[in-house]
Amino acid sequence: MLYILAVDYDGTLFEGTWPKLGSPREDVIEQTKAFIKHGAEVVLWTCRESKSLQEAVSRCTEQGLEFNAINENTTASKEYQQTKLIEKGEVFGLRKIYADIYVDDKSPGSIEYFLALNAKEECKRKQRRGDD
DSSP states (O other): OOOEEEEOTBTTTBSSOTTOOOOBOHHHHHHHHHHHHTTOEEEEOOSOOHHHHHHHHHHHHHTTOOOSEESSOOHHHHHHHHHHHHHHTOOOOOOSOOOSEEEOTTSTTHHHHHHHSOHHHHHHHHHHHOOO
């Protein structure tokens, strides 16, 4: 499975808190783009919804960010999880968003940790590990 990154909008990709839209955090945006460049799938993981969510997605698009999913699992993650559930004979909804890393200003140190990662090496390491 591909490397999956879940990244928050407010205070993470953009400064500020809801309902403000805030200024772009160039460092986090550029690191997110680096992960995408090296094959990661990205989930926009935010509490925003409706018009507020549409505005946030538009602002991310203006910054050159495209997401594989918004507030839900990526297609690859859904397929992988469904396969594992079927193998185990289990049937239930996949409500929890799966990611290799969750980047959120509310999680102390997560932004700093994310910015210190080497996107290319992280994505390669995940590919070498395989589907685990």
